Amino acid sequence: MNINCLFDSGNIEVIEASDNNAVKLAIRDDSNSEFKQWFHFRLHGEIGKTYNFEIMNAKDCSYVDGWNDYQVAASYDGEFWFRVHTTFDADKRLTFSHQLEHSTIFFAYFEPYSYQRHLSLVHQAQHSELCQHQVLGQTVDGHDIDLLVIGDESRERKIWVTARQHPGETMAEWCAEGLIERLLNEDDALAQSLLQEAVFYIVPNMNIDGSIRGNLRSNAAGANLNREWQNPSLEKSPEVYHVRNKMKSTGVDAFLDLHGDEGLPYVFVAACEGIPSYDDRIKQLEEDFSAILKSINPDFQTEYGYDKDEPGKANLTVANAWVGEEFKCLSLTLEMPFKDNANLPDKQTGWSGDRSYLLGQTLLNPLYQLVKKLR
Structure with missing residues (x-):
């Protein structure tokens, strides 16, 4: 038996591996931070044998309630991810077991989205005449901060989308991929009509360093990027610093920030009702956006959320609150589950990359219907 995590987004420590195939593991802290919950590792073992895993520090992770009703993701080929039976007991032990059908398998907190796939998404998108790739700057580790500009920049309305400020929330980049690919589909009448009214600025992955390092929530410097929007710095949070500067140069008429939530098994949005400038116009845009999305995608709901x-109590260090206040625009955080979607459960895959991708495509529907009201 061999366990390894020395690859893109890998994270695990082996505490003990016994001859009876019982494996005790620990999740490593984020870089320069005490956040932890993301894991991703590869097991090589014997076909037909059952391996029993226990994550010893599950009770010390950042979102302990997130383990309740959670099921580990697994894949033999890195493409199709399924869920394996997982328990979180009264002693706060996270355990899961699996009988090997092939000799090597991946396990992860959620279906990963690799840096190589990110690069492929960016490079394939730039082949479209509708898309221009820009590099806004570099991360703490020196990776490029990629921006996709889709549509004509002379359009009056500017729509911004950011994903994966928290690197372990990989469903966010799956969602962004769905949105991007629909926008670039020249046979999609809704997408092309929307681009007649607005230009999109999309950052598919805000936290490349944390994604590669296998972090849950932090960048290489240990910063939680979604608490850096009031006063970002080149030293600690260059990702936010550069994106914010670009936003100021373009303006923003609508903003979607894509995330995943550890605890709630639902898809929902968080609005910016607490910002000082909140008014009836923004409130109506928020309500209309949710109503339209709910009407066309049953994965989305409005009953459960944060x-x-x-009034006036919003945390302006958070992206959607800062953007909403700075630009007086529709500004939403979209959350997806790490667990299954309680409204439409799928026992085999739970909430997945595919569901996130399809949700991303349907995000264009409310934007299309509201685009002329954004300004």
């Missing part, structure tokens, strides 16, 4: 901020 508690609303009190």
